Amino acid sequence: MSAERDRREILIATIADLLDGIRHVAVGASSPIPAAGAMLLRARQQRDGKPPVRISILGSQAHNFFTNGGIELFDCAAQGRVDAFFLGGGQIDGEGNINLVGTGDYPTSGVRWPGSFGSAYLYHLVPRVILFREEHSPRVFVPKVDFVSARAITPEVPRRGGPHALLTNMALFDFDREAGGFALRSVHPPFTPADIRENTGFAYAEPEVVRETPQPDTATLSLLRGKILDELAETYPAFARTMKQAA
Amino acid sequence: MTEIVALEALATRVTSGQSLAIPVDGSGVAMAATAALLEAGIRDLKLICVPISGLQADLLIGAGAIASLETSAVSLGEAGAAPRFTAGVKTGAFALRDSTCPAIFAGLLAAQKGVPFMPIAGIIGSDLLNVRPDWQVIDSPVGEARKVVVVPAISPDVALFHAPEADRAGNVRIGRHRELADLAYASKRTLVTVERIVDRNLLESEDSAAGVLPSLYVDTIAVAARGAWPLALWDEYPADEAEIARYAGMARSDEGFRAYLSTFLSHRKQVA
Numbered sequence: 001m002s003a004e005r006d007r008r009e010i011l012i013a014t015i016a017d018l019l020d021g022i023r024h025v026a027v028g029a030s031s032p033i034p035a036a037g038a039m040l041l042r043a044r045q046q047r048d049g050k051p052p053v054r055i056s057i058l059g060s061q062a063h064n065f066f067t068n069g070g071i072e073l074f075d076c077a078a079q080g081r082v083d084a085f086f087l088g089g090g091q092i093d094g095e096g097n098i099n100l101v102g103t104g105d106y107p108t109s110g111v112r113w114p115g116s117f118g119s120a121y122l123y124h125l126v127p128r129v130i131l132f133r134e135e136h137s138p139r140v141f142v143p144k145v146d147f148v149s150a151r152a153i154t155p156e157v158p159r160r161g162g163p164h165a166l167l168t169n170m171a172l173f174d175f176d177r178e179a180g181g182f183a184l185r186s187v188h189p190p191f192t193p194a195d196i197r198e199n200t201g202f203a204y205a206e207p208e209v210v211r212e213t214p215q216p217d218t219a220t221l222s223l224l225r226g227k228i229l230d231e232l233a234e235t236y237p238a239f240a241r242t243m244k245q246a247a
Numbered sequence: 248m249t250e251i252v253a254l255e256a257l258a259t260r261v262t263s264g265q266s267l268a269i270p271v272d273g274s275g276v277a278m279a280a281t282a283a284l285l286e287a288g289i290r291d292l293k294l295i296c297v298p299i300s301g302l303q304a305d306l307l308i309g310a311g312a313i314a315s316l317e318t319s320a321v322s323l324g325e326a327g328a329a330p331r332f333t334a335g336v337k338t339g340a341f342a343l344r345d346s347t348c349p350a351i352f353a354g355l356l357a358a359q360k361g362v363p364f365m366p367i368a369g370i371i372g373s374d375l376l377n378v379r380p381d382w383q384v385i386d387s388p389v390g391e392a393r394k395v396v397v398v399p400a401i402s403p404d405v406a407l408f409h410a411p412e413a414d415r416a417g418n419v420r421i422g423r424h425r426e427l428a429d430l431a432y433a434s435k436r437t438l439v440t441v442e443r444i445v446d447r448n449l450l451e452s453e454d455s456a457a458g459v460l461p462s463l464y465v466d467t468i469a470v471a472a473r474g475a476w477p478l479a480l481w482d483e484y485p486a487d488e489a490e491i492a493r494y495a496g497m498a499r500s501d502e503g504f505r506a507y508l509s510t511f512l513s514h515r516k517q518v519a
Contacts (some may be wrong), residue, residue, distance in 0.1 A: 024497075028323060029320075030325060066423070067425070068423075068424045068425050069423070069427075070271065070348070070352065070426035070429075071349070071426070072425075074349035074352065078368050107378070108338075108339055109337070110337065111330075112333045114320035114321055114329065115297075115318060115319050115320030115371070116319055116345060117299065117348055118348035118349060119347065120347040120350075120370045121350070122369070124369035125366060147374050148372065148374040149374070150373055151371075151373060153372075154371050154372040156372075156394060157394050161369075207403060212459075238488075
């Protein structure tokens with residue numbers, strides 16, 4: 001269980017680092033780890049007397065300031081008022097395209113997933129989209145997605161939004177919008193660059209020396225295990241409970 | 248004038264073959280009314296999820312009440328995939344119109360404003376444009392020269408949702424859940440179930456009026472206590488997670504779904 005907690009803590013702390021410098025991050029439904037990462041960033045900024053961070057957790061009442069209904073997140077994003085958001089995918093390809101619809105021939109897919117949600121829109125409009133997918137396997141990270149819910153790069157239209165990084169259970173990749181692909185930034189111990197090659201179905205750039213993803217420091221961990229889990233319990237009670245029990 | 252009727256009478260205001268717009272889980276979903284609709288044998292609905300759905304859509308799909316489905320996603324959230332939706336897509340049990348959340352809001356907004364379409368940012372590059380021939384990419388006719396997606400107006404025959412309270416004139420308190428107003432503005436008729444009818448006038452003060460959908464947009468109201476169960480109703484009760492998980496398990500098979508549906512319908516009758 002504590003290995004599971006360590007795994008989650010490194011993801012949460014990495015997300016907080018990826019969000020550094022933003023003013024407003026929104027988090028979609030069913031995303032406890034991204035929500036915890038956003039809360040960790042906010043708490044850290046507050047602790048260090050740095051500029052405040054707004055967070056909008058969909059499905060939360062306490063950590064969501066929207067008052068104009070379901071449309072407000074999308075309007076906010078259209079105006080450039082949302083700096084960061086999280087998207088996942090049943091499939092993600094090497095060009096950063098994501099598939100939330102299903103595998104095989106549309107519509108009677110081999111595997112059908114829930115649907116595209118707001119991805120086709122938000123990917124265009126939110127500057128720092130963090131792709132977050134815990135399962136790191138060749139069935140998720142494919143050379144080409146079967147259905148493009150949202151495309152990463154569209155030279156035919158101007159856009160401010162797109163992928164910034166890809167975080168998985170095993171590694172962190174940067175996305176290069178000029179090159180249109182991913183580059184391995186770091187691996188989470190005990191994984192090695194060879195594990196990443198073996199479990200990634202798309203091509204990506206790999207530096208000669210691949211760093212280890214840094215472990216959260218003591219101060220970060222005490223914030224995370226205290227204040228953050230308390231805040232998170234409102235929207236994700238089961239997740240917060242499991243994390244506390246592992247302590 | 249807004250009529251206040253019994254739940255069964257409200258359910259008769261939806262007829263087979265109509266388009267029905269429903270809100271996202273947790274926003275105020277009329278589950279008791281959904282049971283009443285299924286009890287009445289509703290068929291061939293054109294369901295429009297604003298902008299996604301979960302248990303409600305899955306129940307309607309499983310019961311064979313849906314002819315077509317427009318949605319950005321169907322999911323039971325923490326309880327996982329929506330089993331009857333997933334199975335129905337594979338067998339082609341209904342016509343599927345995959346969307347993306349803001350496109351559904353944009354379609355409703357076009358209807359609200361009485362115009363045939365609404366431009367919307369983003370989307371270009373998505374395969375949704377291939378499977379939605381009713382969406383078009385145009386050169387913007389005004390302003391900055393660029394491509395823009397336009398989506399047709401969505402004007403549902405009926406909107407159906409659940410809220411905590413209405414007053415005797417038919418004004419409905421929706422709090423900050425403005426998406427419920429978006430539904431009502433765009434729909435030809437709006438049916439609302441509420442936990443209770445209150446004697447005070449909800450439009451009396453600025454404080455209360457700000458969170459109210461005026462009766463002008465509300466055709467029919469019925470009282471349904473715990474009418475969103477097992478889903479949450481904001482400020483009133485949380486979701487019954489155990490019940491939703493029970494559904495998620497049972498609905499994996501068609502037989503399991505039938506058994507769940509039967510107890511769900513009889514449970515609703517006992518409450519009524």
